[in-house]
Amino acid sequence: MNSKSADEWNPQIFATYWINYASRLVQSRFEKALRPLGFGLPYVGVATELEKSGPLLQRDLAKRYGVEQPTMAALLTRMERDGLVSRKLHPEDKRASLVSLTAKAKAKLSDAKKRLVKEAREVTACLSDPEAEMLTSLLQKVVKLLEKM
Secondary structure (H helix, E strand, O other), rough: HHHHHHHHOOOHOOHHHHHHHHHHHHHHHHHHHHHHOOHHHHHHHHHHHHHHHEEEEHHHHHHHHHOOEEEEHHHHHHHOOOOOOOEEEEEOOOEEEEEOOOOOHHHHHHHHHHHHHHHHHHHHOOOOHHHHHHHHHHHHHHHHHHOOO
């Protein structure tokens, strides 16, 4: 980068611009692939966590998914509306509820994950295997740095 470009805001010269732009395009593709199943991209993360762990408290889901409790509450409300999760009172704490996947969500989750894998592979089809591995490794380094900041 020359000194002139360092003094002017030209976002396209920075990797951060392309990371953000690529992320938005990938997210759009993922959402489009999931739409026929009645899933949104955030649903898949929550559903996968519930599939792996079984019923969880909302606060535990928020912690595992890395979001604030109000954000998780809104997401779970939408998922409950769409028939993908159910909530039951916690047997020991009547103020809390356990969130579980419904049979409807369990039936669709495998297909949702397959669609995401297909999209992820298509998005990186222009890269060789070593390039795709290098890109993944470099992005993981960036994420680790950002998590420490």
